[in-house]
Amino acid sequence: MGMGSDMYRQQILDHYKNPRNKGKMSDPDFSHSGENPSCGDTITVNVSLEDDGETIEYVSFTGDGCAISQASASMLSERLPGTTLPELEAMDTDDITEMLGVDISPMRIKCAVLARQVTQDGAAMHQGEAIDRTTTEG
Protein backbone atom coordinates (compact mmCIF):
# COMPACT_ATOMS: atom_id res chain seq x y z
CA MET A 1 0.00 0.00 0.00
CA GLY A 2 1.17 3.51 -0.74
CA MET A 3 1.57 6.53 1.44
CA GLY A 4 -2.12 7.31 1.21
CA SER A 5 -3.15 4.28 3.21
CA ASP A 6 -0.85 5.38 5.98
CA MET A 7 -2.85 8.58 6.15
CA TYR A 8 -5.80 6.70 7.55
CA ARG A 9 -4.15 4.98 10.49
CA GLN A 10 -6.29 4.32 13.50
CA GLN A 11 -5.29 7.49 15.31
CA ILE A 12 -6.49 9.75 12.50
CA LEU A 13 -9.75 7.88 12.08
CA ASP A 14 -10.28 7.88 15.85
CA HIS A 15 -9.88 11.65 16.07
CA TYR A 16 -12.13 12.10 13.04
CA LYS A 17 -14.88 9.89 14.41
CA ASN A 18 -14.50 11.02 18.02
CA PRO A 19 -13.18 14.56 17.86
CA ARG A 20 -11.70 15.97 21.08
CA ASN A 21 -12.59 19.45 22.29
CA LYS A 22 -15.15 19.93 19.56
CA GLY A 23 -17.63 22.65 20.36
CA LYS A 24 -17.98 26.32 21.08
CA MET A 25 -16.31 28.20 23.94
CA SER A 26 -18.25 30.66 26.07
CA ASP A 27 -15.59 33.32 26.58
CA PRO A 28 -12.50 32.71 24.42
CA ASP A 29 -9.60 35.14 24.33
CA PHE A 30 -9.73 34.79 20.59
CA SER A 31 -11.52 32.86 17.86
CA HIS A 32 -10.74 32.60 14.20
CA SER A 33 -12.24 30.81 11.22
CA GLY A 34 -10.75 29.60 7.99
CA GLU A 35 -11.40 27.32 5.11
CA ASN A 36 -9.58 25.21 2.60
CA PRO A 37 -11.43 26.00 -0.61
CA SER A 38 -10.15 23.02 -2.56
CA CYS A 39 -11.67 20.54 -0.09
CA GLY A 40 -14.41 22.73 1.33
CA ASP A 41 -12.93 22.15 4.80
CA THR A 42 -13.90 24.72 7.41
CA ILE A 43 -12.44 25.20 10.88
CA THR A 44 -13.21 27.67 13.66
CA VAL A 45 -10.75 27.64 16.53
CA ASN A 46 -11.46 29.12 19.97
CA VAL A 47 -8.56 29.74 22.35
CA SER A 48 -8.47 30.78 25.98
CA LEU A 49 -5.21 31.96 27.51
CA GLU A 50 -3.84 31.66 31.01
CA ASP A 51 -3.49 34.76 33.22
CA ASP A 52 -0.08 35.54 31.74
CA GLY A 53 -1.91 36.30 28.49
CA GLU A 54 0.64 34.24 26.57
CA THR A 55 0.18 30.60 27.45
CA ILE A 56 -2.64 28.64 25.83
CA GLU A 57 -4.97 27.22 28.43
CA TYR A 58 -7.68 25.60 26.40
CA VAL A 59 -8.60 25.11 22.73
CA SER A 60 -11.90 24.10 21.17
CA PHE A 61 -12.90 23.89 17.56
CA THR A 62 -15.87 23.48 15.29
CA GLY A 63 -15.74 22.59 11.66
CA ASP A 64 -16.62 20.36 8.82
CA GLY A 65 -14.60 18.65 6.15
CA CYS A 66 -12.33 15.78 5.32
CA ALA A 67 -10.88 13.40 7.89
CA ILE A 68 -7.39 14.85 7.65
CA SER A 69 -8.48 18.42 8.36
CA GLN A 70 -10.81 17.51 11.21
CA ALA A 71 -8.49 14.99 12.87
CA SER A 72 -5.68 17.52 12.64
CA ALA A 73 -7.84 20.12 14.43
CA SER A 74 -8.79 17.60 17.11
CA MET A 75 -5.19 16.57 17.73
CA LEU A 76 -4.01 20.17 17.75
CA SER A 77 -6.63 21.05 20.37
CA GLU A 78 -5.07 18.43 22.65
CA ARG A 79 -1.55 19.43 21.82
CA LEU A 80 -1.71 23.22 22.23
CA PRO A 81 -2.60 23.77 25.92
CA GLY A 82 0.63 24.76 27.71
CA THR A 83 2.12 26.16 24.52
CA THR A 84 2.99 29.85 24.42
CA LEU A 85 1.92 32.12 21.59
CA PRO A 86 5.50 32.50 20.29
CA GLU A 87 5.80 28.70 20.31
CA LEU A 88 2.52 28.48 18.39
CA GLU A 89 3.79 31.01 15.90
CA ALA A 90 6.92 28.92 15.33
CA MET A 91 5.00 25.76 14.45
CA ASP A 92 5.43 24.67 10.84
CA THR A 93 4.16 21.96 8.53
CA ASP A 94 6.67 19.43 9.84
CA ASP A 95 5.29 19.88 13.35
CA ILE A 96 1.86 19.00 12.05
CA THR A 97 2.90 15.89 10.12
CA GLU A 98 4.88 14.82 13.20
CA MET A 99 1.81 15.36 15.37
CA LEU A 100 -0.35 13.39 12.92
CA GLY A 101 2.26 10.63 12.87
CA VAL A 102 1.68 9.87 9.20
CA ASP A 103 2.99 10.96 5.84
CA ILE A 104 0.58 13.36 4.24
CA SER A 105 0.52 13.26 0.47
CA PRO A 106 1.37 16.63 -1.12
CA MET A 107 -2.15 17.18 -2.40
CA ARG A 108 -3.54 16.88 1.14
CA ILE A 109 -1.08 19.08 3.05
CA LYS A 110 -3.50 22.02 2.98
CA CYS A 111 -6.07 19.88 4.78
CA ALA A 112 -3.54 18.91 7.43
CA VAL A 113 -2.30 22.41 8.19
CA LEU A 114 -5.63 24.25 8.14
CA ALA A 115 -6.24 24.16 11.91
CA ARG A 116 -2.66 25.22 12.67
CA GLN A 117 -2.84 28.15 10.31
CA VAL A 118 -6.25 29.28 11.53
CA THR A 119 -4.96 29.19 15.11
CA GLN A 120 -1.77 31.05 14.20
CA ASP A 121 -3.70 33.70 12.30
CA GLY A 122 -6.13 34.09 15.19
CA ALA A 123 -3.23 34.52 17.61
CA ALA A 124 -1.53 37.06 15.38
CA MET A 125 -4.74 39.09 15.12
CA HIS A 126 -5.18 38.84 18.90
CA GLN A 127 -1.72 40.36 19.24
CA GLY A 128 -2.66 43.23 16.97
CA GLU A 129 -1.46 42.07 13.59
CA ALA A 130 -3.64 42.86 10.62
CA ILE A 131 -4.46 39.57 8.94
CA ASP A 132 -7.52 39.04 6.85
CA ARG A 133 -6.60 35.61 5.57
CA THR A 134 -9.24 32.93 5.92
CA THR A 135 -7.83 30.32 3.58
CA THR A 136 -4.93 27.94 3.85
CA GLU A 137 -1.76 28.42 1.93
CA GLY A 138 0.28 25.41 0.93
Place this chain on the structure above:
Amino acid sequence: MGTQETYPIDVGAIREDFPILDRMVGGDIETPGEGEGDTQPLVYLDNAATSHTPEPVVDSIADYYRGYNSNVHRGIHHLSQEASVAYEAAHDRVAEFIGASGREEVVFTKNTTEAMNLVAYAWGLAELGPGDTVVLTEMEHHASLVTWQQIAKRTGADIEFIRVDDEGRLDMDHAAALIDDSTEMVSVVHVSNVLGTITPAAELAEMAHAHDAYIFVDGAQSAPTRPVDVEAIDADFFAFSGHKMLGPTGIGVLYGKEHLLEAMDPYLYGGEMIRSVTYEDSTWEDLPWKFEAGTPVIAQGIALHAAIDYLDDIGMQNVRAHEDHLAEYAYNRLAGFDDVEVYGPPGDERGGLVAFNLAGVHAHDLSSILNDHGVAIRAGDHCTQPLHDKLGVPASTRASFYIYNTREEIDALVDAVDDARQLFA
Protein backbone atom coordinates in the same frame (compact mmCIF):
# COMPACT_ATOMS: atom_id res chain seq x y z
CA MET B 1 -26.13 -5.99 -18.32
CA GLY B 2 -24.47 -9.37 -17.87
CA THR B 3 -20.79 -9.55 -17.10
CA GLN B 4 -20.39 -12.20 -19.79
CA GLU B 5 -21.31 -9.69 -22.45
CA THR B 6 -18.47 -8.80 -24.77
CA TYR B 7 -17.45 -5.24 -25.43
CA PRO B 8 -18.43 -3.21 -28.47
CA ILE B 9 -14.69 -2.79 -29.21
CA ASP B 10 -11.57 -4.96 -28.88
CA VAL B 11 -10.41 -3.64 -25.52
CA GLY B 12 -7.62 -6.21 -25.22
CA ALA B 13 -6.01 -5.13 -28.47
CA ILE B 14 -6.47 -1.45 -27.64
CA ARG B 15 -4.81 -1.82 -24.24
CA GLU B 16 -1.65 -3.10 -25.90
CA ASP B 17 -1.20 0.36 -27.41
CA PHE B 18 -1.19 1.97 -23.95
CA PRO B 19 1.81 0.68 -21.97
CA ILE B 20 1.08 3.14 -19.13
CA LEU B 21 -1.98 1.05 -18.25
CA ASP B 22 0.33 -1.81 -17.24
CA ARG B 23 2.30 0.18 -14.70
CA MET B 24 2.22 -0.08 -10.93
CA VAL B 25 1.60 2.88 -8.64
CA GLY B 26 1.65 3.72 -4.94
CA GLY B 27 5.29 4.41 -4.09
CA ASP B 28 7.53 7.43 -4.26
CA ILE B 29 5.98 10.27 -6.24
CA GLU B 30 9.10 12.44 -6.41
CA THR B 31 10.52 10.44 -9.30
CA PRO B 32 8.15 10.22 -12.26
CA GLY B 33 7.52 6.82 -13.76
CA GLU B 34 7.28 3.36 -12.28
CA GLY B 35 9.68 2.73 -9.41
CA GLU B 36 10.50 0.11 -6.81
CA GLY B 37 7.84 1.15 -4.30
CA ASP B 38 5.06 1.03 -6.85
CA THR B 39 3.19 -2.17 -6.06
CA GLN B 40 -0.46 -1.54 -6.93
CA PRO B 41 -1.69 -2.13 -10.47
CA LEU B 42 -3.04 1.09 -11.95
CA VAL B 43 -6.78 1.34 -12.50
CA TYR B 44 -7.13 4.53 -14.49
CA LEU B 45 -10.62 6.02 -14.31
CA ASP B 46 -9.81 9.72 -14.70
CA ASN B 47 -10.31 10.05 -18.43
CA ALA B 48 -12.61 13.06 -18.28
CA ALA B 49 -9.59 14.91 -16.86
CA THR B 50 -7.18 13.52 -19.43
CA SER B 51 -6.90 10.40 -21.52
CA HIS B 52 -3.79 8.35 -22.17
CA THR B 53 -1.79 8.46 -25.35
CA PRO B 54 -1.49 5.38 -27.58
CA GLU B 55 1.78 4.36 -29.20
CA PRO B 56 0.91 5.62 -32.71
CA VAL B 57 0.28 9.09 -31.27
CA VAL B 58 3.48 9.06 -29.21
CA ASP B 59 5.27 7.90 -32.37
CA SER B 60 3.81 10.76 -34.39
CA ILE B 61 5.34 13.24 -31.95
CA ALA B 62 8.70 11.47 -31.95
CA ASP B 63 8.62 11.19 -35.77
CA TYR B 64 8.02 14.91 -36.06
CA TYR B 65 10.85 15.90 -33.71
CA ARG B 66 13.25 13.27 -35.08
CA GLY B 67 12.37 13.62 -38.73
CA TYR B 68 10.97 17.00 -39.79
CA ASN B 69 10.88 19.39 -36.83
CA SER B 70 10.70 22.89 -38.24
CA ASN B 71 8.74 26.08 -37.99
CA VAL B 72 5.75 26.32 -40.30
CA HIS B 73 4.73 28.83 -42.93
CA ARG B 74 7.92 30.82 -42.89
CA GLY B 75 10.60 28.75 -44.46
CA ILE B 76 11.10 27.77 -48.05
CA HIS B 77 13.46 25.06 -46.91
CA HIS B 78 12.46 21.43 -47.15
CA LEU B 79 11.82 20.68 -43.48
CA SER B 80 9.60 23.72 -43.08
CA GLN B 81 7.57 22.64 -46.08
CA GLU B 82 7.13 19.13 -44.70
CA ALA B 83 6.07 20.50 -41.32
CA SER B 84 3.71 23.03 -42.94
CA VAL B 85 2.02 20.40 -45.08
CA ALA B 86 1.55 18.10 -42.07
CA TYR B 87 0.34 20.92 -39.83
CA GLU B 88 -2.20 22.11 -42.41
CA ALA B 89 -3.33 18.54 -43.05
CA ALA B 90 -4.06 18.23 -39.33
CA HIS B 91 -6.58 21.07 -39.67
CA ASP B 92 -8.21 19.29 -42.61
CA ARG B 93 -8.39 16.06 -40.60
CA VAL B 94 -10.05 17.81 -37.65
CA ALA B 95 -12.54 19.46 -40.02
CA GLU B 96 -13.44 16.07 -41.47
CA PHE B 97 -13.72 14.54 -37.97
CA ILE B 98 -16.31 17.05 -36.74
CA GLY B 99 -18.15 17.63 -40.00
CA ALA B 100 -16.79 21.11 -40.70
CA SER B 101 -16.47 22.23 -44.30
CA GLY B 102 -12.72 22.84 -44.23
CA ARG B 103 -9.58 24.07 -42.52
CA GLU B 104 -10.85 27.67 -42.62
CA GLU B 105 -13.23 26.73 -39.83
CA VAL B 106 -10.66 24.97 -37.61
CA VAL B 107 -8.45 27.07 -35.33
CA PHE B 108 -5.87 25.35 -33.14
CA THR B 109 -5.69 26.76 -29.62
CA LYS B 110 -4.07 25.68 -26.37
CA ASN B 111 -7.19 23.93 -25.07
CA THR B 112 -10.97 24.25 -24.85
CA THR B 113 -10.63 27.07 -22.34
CA GLU B 114 -8.56 29.15 -24.72
CA ALA B 115 -11.04 28.48 -27.53
CA MET B 116 -13.79 29.75 -25.24
CA ASN B 117 -11.77 32.83 -24.35
CA LEU B 118 -11.00 33.48 -27.99
CA VAL B 119 -14.69 33.77 -28.86
CA ALA B 120 -15.56 35.59 -25.65
CA TYR B 121 -12.90 38.24 -26.29
CA ALA B 122 -12.94 38.47 -30.08
CA TRP B 123 -16.71 38.23 -30.50
CA GLY B 124 -18.10 39.02 -27.03
CA LEU B 125 -16.23 42.23 -26.25
CA ALA B 126 -17.13 43.60 -29.68
CA GLU B 127 -20.75 42.52 -29.84
CA LEU B 128 -22.16 42.46 -26.30
CA GLY B 129 -23.58 45.42 -24.43
CA PRO B 130 -26.17 46.42 -21.84
CA GLY B 131 -29.51 44.74 -22.50
CA ASP B 132 -27.90 41.73 -24.16
CA THR B 133 -27.91 38.33 -22.50
CA VAL B 134 -25.68 35.31 -22.68
CA VAL B 135 -27.53 32.12 -21.78
CA LEU B 136 -25.54 29.32 -20.11
CA THR B 137 -26.57 26.19 -18.22
CA GLU B 138 -26.27 25.58 -14.50
CA MET B 139 -23.79 22.80 -15.27
CA GLU B 140 -21.26 24.87 -17.18
CA HIS B 141 -17.58 24.19 -16.62
CA HIS B 142 -15.69 27.19 -15.21
CA ALA B 143 -14.06 27.50 -18.65
CA SER B 144 -17.36 28.80 -19.95
CA LEU B 145 -18.96 30.17 -16.79
CA VAL B 146 -16.05 32.29 -15.56
CA THR B 147 -15.17 33.51 -19.04
CA TRP B 148 -18.66 34.74 -19.91
CA GLN B 149 -19.04 36.13 -16.39
CA GLN B 150 -16.02 38.36 -16.91
CA ILE B 151 -17.01 39.40 -20.43
CA ALA B 152 -20.50 40.23 -19.15
CA LYS B 153 -19.02 42.41 -16.40
CA ARG B 154 -16.96 44.33 -18.93
CA THR B 155 -19.74 44.80 -21.47
CA GLY B 156 -22.74 45.27 -19.18
CA ALA B 157 -24.44 42.18 -20.61
CA ASP B 158 -26.42 39.81 -18.38
CA ILE B 159 -25.90 36.11 -17.86
CA GLU B 160 -28.78 33.69 -17.39
CA PHE B 161 -28.62 30.02 -16.51
CA ILE B 162 -30.84 27.28 -17.88
CA ARG B 163 -31.97 25.14 -14.95
CA VAL B 164 -30.87 21.57 -14.46
CA ASP B 165 -33.64 19.47 -12.92
CA ASP B 166 -33.29 17.05 -10.00
CA GLU B 167 -32.38 14.20 -12.32
CA GLY B 168 -29.66 16.24 -13.96
CA ARG B 169 -31.53 16.95 -17.18
CA LEU B 170 -31.59 20.35 -18.78
CA ASP B 171 -34.98 22.02 -18.31
CA MET B 172 -35.85 22.72 -21.95
CA ASP B 173 -38.99 24.68 -21.05
CA HIS B 174 -36.79 26.98 -19.02
CA ALA B 175 -34.39 27.19 -21.96
CA ALA B 176 -37.27 28.21 -24.22
CA ALA B 177 -38.30 30.87 -21.70
CA LEU B 178 -34.78 32.27 -21.25
CA ILE B 179 -33.71 32.37 -24.89
CA ASP B 180 -35.41 35.41 -26.36
CA ASP B 181 -34.64 38.43 -28.51
CA SER B 182 -32.23 39.84 -25.90
CA THR B 183 -30.11 36.69 -26.20
CA GLU B 184 -26.93 37.16 -28.20
CA MET B 185 -25.12 33.95 -27.30
CA VAL B 186 -26.16 30.56 -25.94
CA SER B 187 -23.10 28.80 -24.55
CA VAL B 188 -23.73 25.24 -23.41
CA VAL B 189 -21.76 22.23 -22.31
CA HIS B 190 -22.43 19.31 -24.69
CA VAL B 191 -21.77 16.53 -22.17
CA SER B 192 -21.59 17.58 -18.51
CA ASN B 193 -18.25 16.69 -16.92
CA VAL B 194 -20.01 16.04 -13.59
CA LEU B 195 -23.55 14.87 -14.28
CA GLY B 196 -22.82 13.08 -17.53
CA THR B 197 -25.90 14.80 -18.94
CA ILE B 198 -26.05 14.97 -22.72
CA THR B 199 -27.34 18.37 -23.79
CA PRO B 200 -29.75 18.52 -26.75
CA ALA B 201 -27.40 20.85 -28.60
CA ALA B 202 -29.23 20.88 -31.94
CA GLU B 203 -32.50 21.80 -30.25
CA LEU B 204 -30.79 24.62 -28.36
CA ALA B 205 -29.14 25.79 -31.58
CA GLU B 206 -32.55 26.03 -33.20
CA MET B 207 -33.86 28.05 -30.24
CA ALA B 208 -30.86 30.36 -30.40
CA HIS B 209 -31.08 30.88 -34.14
CA ALA B 210 -34.81 31.58 -33.95
CA HIS B 211 -33.83 34.66 -31.92
CA ASP B 212 -30.81 35.57 -34.05
CA ALA B 213 -28.46 34.43 -31.29
CA TYR B 214 -25.37 32.29 -31.74
CA ILE B 215 -24.58 29.03 -30.01
CA PHE B 216 -21.24 27.91 -28.61
CA VAL B 217 -21.08 24.21 -27.79
CA ASP B 218 -18.40 23.10 -25.30
CA GLY B 219 -17.41 19.72 -26.69
CA ALA B 220 -14.60 18.93 -24.23
CA GLN B 221 -16.41 15.78 -23.07
CA SER B 222 -18.36 15.03 -26.25
CA ALA B 223 -15.82 15.16 -29.07
CA PRO B 224 -13.69 12.42 -27.45
CA THR B 225 -16.58 10.10 -26.72
CA ARG B 226 -19.20 10.21 -29.49
CA PRO B 227 -19.68 11.14 -33.14
CA VAL B 228 -19.94 14.92 -33.52
CA ASP B 229 -21.26 16.73 -36.56
CA VAL B 230 -21.12 20.48 -36.07
CA GLU B 231 -23.21 21.09 -39.17
CA ALA B 232 -25.93 18.69 -38.03
CA ILE B 233 -25.99 20.49 -34.67
CA ASP B 234 -25.80 23.78 -36.56
CA ALA B 235 -23.32 24.98 -33.95
CA ASP B 236 -21.84 28.41 -34.61
CA PHE B 237 -18.85 27.57 -32.44
CA PHE B 238 -17.65 24.28 -31.04
CA ALA B 239 -14.54 23.60 -28.93
CA PHE B 240 -12.64 20.63 -27.58
CA SER B 241 -9.23 19.57 -26.27
CA GLY B 242 -6.78 17.09 -27.79
CA HIS B 243 -5.58 15.58 -24.52
CA LYS B 244 -8.98 14.16 -23.63
CA MET B 245 -9.08 12.20 -26.90
CA LEU B 246 -5.74 10.38 -27.00
CA GLY B 247 -3.80 13.46 -28.12
CA PRO B 248 -1.17 15.47 -26.31
CA THR B 249 -1.73 18.36 -23.93
CA GLY B 250 -1.32 21.85 -25.31
CA ILE B 251 -3.77 21.63 -28.18
CA GLY B 252 -7.41 22.57 -28.37
CA VAL B 253 -9.69 23.19 -31.30
CA LEU B 254 -12.05 26.03 -31.99
CA TYR B 255 -14.53 25.35 -34.73
CA GLY B 256 -16.37 28.42 -35.99
CA LYS B 257 -18.60 29.01 -38.98
CA GLU B 258 -16.44 30.61 -41.62
CA HIS B 259 -18.45 33.81 -42.00
CA LEU B 260 -18.36 34.36 -38.23
CA LEU B 261 -14.62 33.79 -37.92
CA GLU B 262 -14.14 35.99 -40.96
CA ALA B 263 -16.01 38.85 -39.29
CA MET B 264 -14.17 38.56 -35.97
CA ASP B 265 -11.02 40.47 -35.17
CA PRO B 266 -7.99 38.48 -34.05
CA TYR B 267 -7.66 37.56 -30.38
CA LEU B 268 -3.86 37.40 -30.29
CA TYR B 269 -1.55 39.49 -32.42
CA GLY B 270 1.95 38.79 -33.66
CA GLY B 271 3.75 36.81 -36.26
CA GLU B 272 2.14 34.09 -38.36
CA MET B 273 -1.29 35.76 -38.26
CA ILE B 274 -0.44 38.79 -40.43
CA ARG B 275 -0.42 39.34 -44.16
CA SER B 276 1.36 42.66 -44.38
CA VAL B 277 2.74 45.03 -41.78
CA THR B 278 3.86 48.62 -41.95
CA TYR B 279 4.88 50.87 -39.09
CA GLU B 280 1.35 52.26 -39.22
CA ASP B 281 -0.94 49.28 -39.71
CA SER B 282 -1.31 45.56 -40.41
CA THR B 283 -3.62 43.24 -42.28
CA TRP B 284 -4.51 39.72 -41.31
CA GLU B 285 -3.71 36.35 -42.78
CA ASP B 286 -6.52 34.13 -44.11
CA LEU B 287 -8.48 31.77 -41.87
CA PRO B 288 -7.62 29.91 -39.77
CA TRP B 289 -4.12 31.39 -39.44
CA LYS B 290 -5.54 34.79 -38.48
CA PHE B 291 -6.28 33.28 -35.08
CA GLU B 292 -3.01 31.37 -34.66
CA ALA B 293 -0.52 34.07 -33.72
CA GLY B 294 3.09 33.13 -33.09
CA THR B 295 4.66 29.74 -33.64
CA PRO B 296 1.64 27.43 -33.37
CA VAL B 297 1.17 24.01 -31.78
CA ILE B 298 2.88 22.11 -34.60
CA ALA B 299 3.81 18.83 -32.94
CA GLN B 300 0.54 18.78 -31.00
CA GLY B 301 -1.51 19.38 -34.14
CA ILE B 302 0.25 16.58 -35.98
CA ALA B 303 -0.30 14.31 -32.97
CA LEU B 304 -3.98 15.24 -32.81
CA HIS B 305 -4.22 14.10 -36.42
CA ALA B 306 -2.79 10.72 -35.37
CA ALA B 307 -5.18 10.55 -32.39
CA ILE B 308 -8.17 11.17 -34.65
CA ASP B 309 -6.95 8.48 -37.04
CA TYR B 310 -6.74 6.09 -34.09
CA LEU B 311 -10.26 6.91 -32.91
CA ASP B 312 -11.71 6.72 -36.41
CA ASP B 313 -10.15 3.29 -36.88
CA ILE B 314 -12.19 2.17 -33.88
CA GLY B 315 -15.18 4.19 -35.07
CA MET B 316 -16.78 6.91 -32.98
CA GLN B 317 -20.08 5.01 -32.88
CA ASN B 318 -18.17 2.13 -31.30
CA VAL B 319 -16.36 4.45 -28.90
CA ARG B 320 -19.72 5.78 -27.83
CA ALA B 321 -21.17 2.27 -27.46
CA HIS B 322 -18.27 1.31 -25.18
CA GLU B 323 -18.67 4.49 -23.13
CA ASP B 324 -22.41 3.87 -22.79
CA HIS B 325 -21.77 0.28 -21.76
CA LEU B 326 -19.31 1.20 -19.01
CA ALA B 327 -21.35 4.20 -17.82
CA GLU B 328 -24.41 2.05 -17.39
CA TYR B 329 -22.46 -0.71 -15.66
CA ALA B 330 -20.80 1.74 -13.26
CA TYR B 331 -24.01 3.63 -12.61
CA ASN B 332 -25.91 0.46 -11.80
CA ARG B 333 -23.20 -0.91 -9.52
CA LEU B 334 -22.72 2.35 -7.59
CA ALA B 335 -26.37 3.38 -7.43
CA GLY B 336 -27.12 -0.06 -6.00
CA PHE B 337 -25.67 0.98 -2.63
CA ASP B 338 -27.94 2.89 -0.23
CA ASP B 339 -25.04 4.96 1.06
CA VAL B 340 -23.84 6.03 -2.39
CA GLU B 341 -25.38 9.05 -4.06
CA VAL B 342 -24.83 9.21 -7.81
CA TYR B 343 -25.40 12.54 -9.53
CA GLY B 344 -27.06 13.03 -12.89
CA PRO B 345 -29.42 11.11 -15.12
CA PRO B 346 -29.82 7.30 -15.16
CA GLY B 347 -27.16 5.02 -16.54
CA ASP B 348 -28.68 4.61 -19.98
CA GLU B 349 -28.77 8.32 -20.82
CA ARG B 350 -25.40 9.72 -19.84
CA GLY B 351 -21.87 10.17 -21.08
CA GLY B 352 -19.11 7.84 -19.89
CA LEU B 353 -18.61 9.21 -16.41
CA VAL B 354 -20.17 8.81 -12.98
CA ALA B 355 -19.81 11.34 -10.16
CA PHE B 356 -20.86 10.23 -6.70
CA ASN B 357 -20.41 10.54 -2.96
CA LEU B 358 -20.16 7.88 -0.27
CA ALA B 359 -22.12 8.92 2.82
CA GLY B 360 -19.89 9.89 5.74
CA VAL B 361 -16.68 9.98 3.74
CA HIS B 362 -15.42 13.23 2.25
CA ALA B 363 -14.64 12.98 -1.46
CA HIS B 364 -10.98 13.78 -0.83
CA ASP B 365 -10.69 11.05 1.80
CA LEU B 366 -12.40 8.63 -0.56
CA SER B 367 -10.07 9.65 -3.35
CA SER B 368 -7.02 9.05 -1.14
CA ILE B 369 -8.27 5.60 -0.16
CA LEU B 370 -9.07 4.70 -3.77
CA ASN B 371 -5.53 5.79 -4.60
CA ASP B 372 -4.25 3.23 -2.08
CA HIS B 373 -5.97 0.64 -4.24
CA GLY B 374 -4.34 2.02 -7.36
CA VAL B 375 -7.65 3.47 -8.50
CA ALA B 376 -7.18 6.87 -10.15
CA ILE B 377 -10.33 8.96 -10.04
CA ARG B 378 -10.86 12.67 -9.53
CA ALA B 379 -12.27 14.26 -6.40
CA GLY B 380 -13.23 17.89 -6.06
CA ASP B 381 -15.66 20.28 -7.67
CA HIS B 382 -14.42 19.41 -11.19
CA CYS B 383 -14.37 23.10 -12.14
CA THR B 384 -18.09 23.37 -11.46
CA GLN B 385 -18.34 25.06 -8.05
CA PRO B 386 -21.82 26.57 -8.60
CA LEU B 387 -23.17 23.17 -9.69
CA HIS B 388 -21.76 21.56 -6.54
CA ASP B 389 -23.34 24.34 -4.46
CA LYS B 390 -26.62 23.43 -6.13
CA LEU B 391 -26.06 19.74 -5.38
CA GLY B 392 -25.34 20.76 -1.78
CA VAL B 393 -21.95 19.08 -1.56
CA PRO B 394 -18.46 20.62 -1.42
CA ALA B 395 -17.02 17.97 -3.70
CA SER B 396 -17.73 14.72 -5.47
CA THR B 397 -15.76 11.72 -6.63
CA ARG B 398 -15.81 11.11 -10.37
CA ALA B 399 -14.95 7.97 -12.29
CA SER B 400 -14.70 8.48 -16.05
CA PHE B 401 -14.10 5.89 -18.72
CA TYR B 402 -12.49 5.51 -22.09
CA ILE B 403 -11.84 2.99 -24.82
CA TYR B 404 -9.36 0.94 -22.78
CA ASN B 405 -11.43 0.57 -19.60
CA THR B 406 -13.09 -2.66 -18.52
CA ARG B 407 -15.89 -3.79 -16.24
CA GLU B 408 -13.24 -5.39 -14.02
CA GLU B 409 -11.77 -1.93 -13.42
CA ILE B 410 -15.17 -0.66 -12.34
CA ASP B 411 -15.42 -3.68 -10.03
CA ALA B 412 -12.04 -2.67 -8.56
CA LEU B 413 -13.45 0.82 -7.98
CA VAL B 414 -16.51 -0.57 -6.21
CA ASP B 415 -14.33 -2.84 -4.04
CA ALA B 416 -12.15 0.12 -3.07
CA VAL B 417 -15.24 2.18 -2.22
CA ASP B 418 -16.29 -0.68 0.03
CA ASP B 419 -12.90 -0.59 1.75
CA ALA B 420 -13.41 3.12 2.49
CA ARG B 421 -16.88 2.30 3.81
CA GLN B 422 -15.39 -0.25 6.23
CA LEU B 423 -12.56 2.07 7.29
CA PHE B 424 -14.88 4.92 8.17
CA ALA B 425 -17.67 2.76 9.63
